[in-house]
Amino acid sequence: MAANPEADWVSRFADEVIAEAERRAPGKPIVCASGLSPSGPIHLGNLREVMTPHLVADEIRRRGHEVVHIISWDDYDRYRKVPAGIDESWAQHIGKPLTSVPAPAGSAYPNWAEHFKASMIESLAQLGVEYRGISQTEMYTSGAYTEQILLAMRERGKIDAVLDRYRTKGRTGSGAARQGKLDEDEAAAAQEAAEGSGAAAEDDGTGATGYFPYKPYCSVCDRDLTTVVAYDDESTELTYTCQCGHTETVLLSEHRRGKLVWKVDWPMRWAYEGVVFEPSGVDHSSPGSSFQVGGQIVGEVFGGQQPIGPMYAFVGISGMAKMSSSKGGVPTPADALQIMEPPLLRWLYARRRPNQAFKIAFDQEIQRLYDEWDTLGRKVAEGAANAADTAAHSRAVGTAAGLLPVTPHPLPYRTLASIVDITTGDPEQTLRILRDLDPADPVASLDETRPRLDRAQHWITTQVPAEQRTRVLAEPDATLLGKLDDDQRESLRLLLAGLDDHWSLEGLTTLVYGVPKTRLGLPMDVKPTPELKVAQREFFALLYHLLVGRDTGPRLPTLLLAVGPDQVRKLLTP
Numbered sequence: 001m002a003a004n005p006e007a008d009w010v011s012r013f014a015d016e017v018i019a020e021a022e023r024r025a026p027g028k029p030i031v032c033a034s035g036l037s038p039s040g041p042i043h044l045g046n047l048r049e050v051m052t053p054h055l056v057a058d059e060i061r062r063r064g065h066e067v068v069h070i071i072s073w074d075d076y077d078r079y080r081k082v083p084a085g086i087d088e089s090w091a092q093h094i095g096k097p098l099t100s101v102p103a104p105a106g107s108a109y110p111n112w113a114e115h116f117k118a119s120m121i122e123s124l125a126q127l128g129v130e131y132r133g134i135s136q137t138e139m140y141t142s143g144a145y146t147e148q149i150l151l152a153m154r155e156r157g158k159i160d161a162v163l164d165r166y167r168t169k170g171r172t173g174s175g176a177a178r179q180g181k182l183d184e185d186e187a188a189a190a191q192e193a194a195e196g197s198g199a200a201a202e203d204d205g206t207g208a209t210g211y212f213p214y215k216p217y218c219s220v221c222d223r224d225l226t227t228v229v230a231y232d233d234e235s236t237e238l239t240y241t242c243q244c245g246h247t248e249t250v251l252l253s254e255h256r257r258g259k260l261v262w263k264v265d266w267p268m269r270w271a272y273e274g275v276v277f278e279p280s281g282v283d284h285s286s287p288g289s290s291f292q293v294g295g296q297i298v299g300e301v302f303g304g305q306q307p308i309g310p311m312y313a314f315v316g317i318s319g320m321a322k323m324s325s326s327k328g329g330v331p332t333p334a335d336a337l338q339i340m341e342p343p344l345l346r347w348l349y350a351r352r353r354p355n356q357a358f359k360i361a362f363d364q365e366i367q368r369l370y371d372e373w374d375t376l377g378r379k380v381a382e383g384a385a386n387a388a389d390t391a392a393h394s395r396a397v398g399t400a401a402g403l404l405p406v407t408p409h410p411l412p413y414r415t416l417a418s419i420v421d422i423t424t425g426d427p428e429q430t431l432r433i434l435r436d437l438d439p440a441d442p443v444a445s446l447d448e449t450r451p452r453l454d455r456a457q458h459w460i461t462t463q464v465p466a467e468q469r470t471r472v473l474a475e476p477d478a479t480l481l482g483k484l485d486d487d488q489r490e491s492l493r494l495l496l497a498g499l500d501d502h503w504s505l506e507g508l509t510t511l512v513y514g515v516p517k518t519r520l521g522l523p524m525d526v527k528p529t530p531e532l533k534v535a536q537r538e539f540f541a542l543l544y545h546l547l548v549g550r551d552t553g554p555r556l557p558t559l560l561l562a563v564g565p566d567q568v569r570k571l572l573t574p
């Protein structure tokens with residue numbers, strides 16, 4: 001079943017990819033591809049590299065076509081730098097394949113690449129992303145690409161000429177930097193993404209001894225500080241020297257420790273796998289970039305075709321600065337999935353065209369985002385959402401394989417966040433408050449509010465700064481209570497008198513908005529006037545001061561429910 005054939009960007013790409021695949025390889029499974037480099041924690045921004053082809057492949061699958069989404073793990077790339085938080089001694093491994101670098105201390109995984117892949121693999125499973133992972137280490141070391149490597153070496157003159165067309169144009173900084181529109185966070189994310197992508201300032205194979213697109217890893221030091229100094233097309237004898245002092249002659253037809261340089265490797269794989277759709281970040285899509293150069297090389301050398309490759313805009317993170325400083329790193333998809341459910345994260349990608357930038361909220365904005373998501377869910381259920389919104393919702397909540405797990409009783413995220421903020425997660429107290437929220441549809445157990453409850457709790461405890469947390473006063477503010485005027489006293493009296501009859505989220509909402517109406521002699525169903533709004537604002541500020549000692553806090557009905565009737569009476573009685 002197609003999600004919605006007419007309206008959204010996913011459907012339009014699916015149309016294009018199906019038609020193109022029919023032209024290129026009729027009757028064969030359609031290939032969509034992503035590439036990820038496990039050179040460190042895989043940045044949340046890089047998830048777009050996966051989600052864009054995932055959504056398109058999923059739509060193609062929903063329409064009944066055979067399709068495969070390849071995720072190429074670029075784990076045979078060189079280790080480039082020691083990330084923050086890792087012991088300096090890892091610098092000795094710079095230049096080795098990522099699968100030959102020891103995992104960070106304490107890791108359960110056999111090497112660097114496996115360690116950083118593991119978290120991404122877990123996140124992709126939670127997100128319902130169906131894919132075939134291909135380890136480039138396995139492909140290169142098994143000799144799968146030998147024929148392609150020999151071909152690239154034979155055609156090195158042609159490749160050099162293609163690269164030369166772009167070399168003369170010169171490059172100034174990364175594509176992202178040249179856009180000139182990115183703010184500092186986004187520029188940092190762009191930089192991280194570019195460094196993780198395999199495209200960052202890699203040498204393209206040019207050396208004093210000529211142009212060779214193959215780069216051996218040294219058989220003594222395992223690093224790629226090598227230079228090919230001679231190659232014979234007939235015998236495939238290749239001689240390289242290494243900065244460590246080693247010199248060796250190998251038979252390239254049998255050699256397994258080396259790889260094609262990135263700008264040749266990528267188009268080689270397009271041809272090898274028959275990729276029809278593979279998007280790329282702006283760092284890959286600028287003039288002279290690997291995507292553009294690859295488009296020439298794939299046809300002229302490998303006899304293949306460039307995939308349909310939309311450029312996707314960077315995904316920023318709001319609240320990232322705090323994250324970085326506290327964790328010494330960038331947020332990963334696993335970090336996002338600790339504060340939001342998989343359908344919400346999928347929705348963020350599904351609802352924006354790939355060329356639209358957006359931010360993933362780790363700050364207060366996540367509450368508004370969840371409200372928007374819940375509103376959309378209601379509209380879709382009522383059939384009141386437009387076609388594009390309905391399609392995005394359908395892509396978020398499930399895949400061709402079925403629906404993703406949901407929270408059975410999805411209470412508003414901001415309500416849950418406020419409650420666990422106040423109860424500091426105490427299960428009994430949390431359940432008591434959740435029961436009181438809506439007596440017509442009471443919560444029977446915490447489990448029915450999970451996993452959303454756990455996400456809200458994780459968000460409150462890890463992302464909300466201490467000064468923004470809510471602390472209910474233990475004792476009444478005697479000073480403030482002593483200074484109340486008659487009007488304030490009467491307002492508090494009316495509120496306390498109505499508590500028992502209004503003890504639900506809806507009831508307390510009516511009550512707190514109603515008290516100022518009564519004081520002004522207005523009917524309960526009056527339209528808000530400027531005078532009433534002022535009176536309500538002043539009354540609410542008074543309540544916040546008396547309950548939590550600040551001007552503001554969680555929504556008052558939620559706060560009152562959470563504080564409980566006894567403590568409310570204690571704190572509000574002059």
Ligand SMILES: [Zn+2]
Pocket residue numbers: 218219220221222223242243244245246
């Ligand atoms: Zn060496």
